[in-house]
Amino acid sequence: MTQHPPTTTPGLSGRDAERLAAALGSRDVTVFVDGTSLRLPEGARDAVVDLLSRLTRGETVTVASAEEPLTVSGELLTTSQAAALAGISNTYLRNLTTQGVIPVQYRGSHRRIRRADVEAWLAGQAAAGPAEDAAPGAAAPAGELLTTSQAAALAGISNTYLRNLTTQGVIPVQYRGSHRRIRRADVQAWLAGRGGAADDDAPPGEASAGTEQA
Incomplete structure (x- = not known):
């Protein structure tokens, strides 16, 4: 198929942008x-609606043809399909795409x-060497994946509080099957953000890490 050169159009402003934005509300494009x-x-x-919406926001838009038909390896997945393939949650997958880690x-x-x-x-994660069998509190490189207990011990908090932080998205979590894994660097970043303080916000009676491995 013939590839046509990309075209670039500057964003709209003023009355033109307002009228187009109002018209796009129906999403019925003729x-x-x-x-x-x-x-x-x-x-x-x-x-077309996506392109026009960007113009109403004043964004410059470039339109280009796809380079070639998708091969099997180039198959496009939904967020849920990609998360299932990677063994991680949809939320964490979206975070990775937002951060540019996964295009x-x-x-x-x-x-x-x-x-x-x-x-x-996934190949890059495997090369980092997840800490599947390491003992709680064992030293690990910054990119290595820790169990819940290892991450809690590093942070000086309980397993329960650590799980709450991952559920809330405060500390990113990955999944290996049904097991949570947390990057050492992410725990250290959370500690740095708290000024390296102790777990002042943890609920009473949850200041020590347990021995759970998942």
């Missing part, structure tokens, strides 16, 4: 070509992640 109207199908509609594409307002990019991230 185009007119040589006096003939055509209501766009869902896939094309989402792409993301958009189809309208929906995130899509290449299977190959998830597999590459």
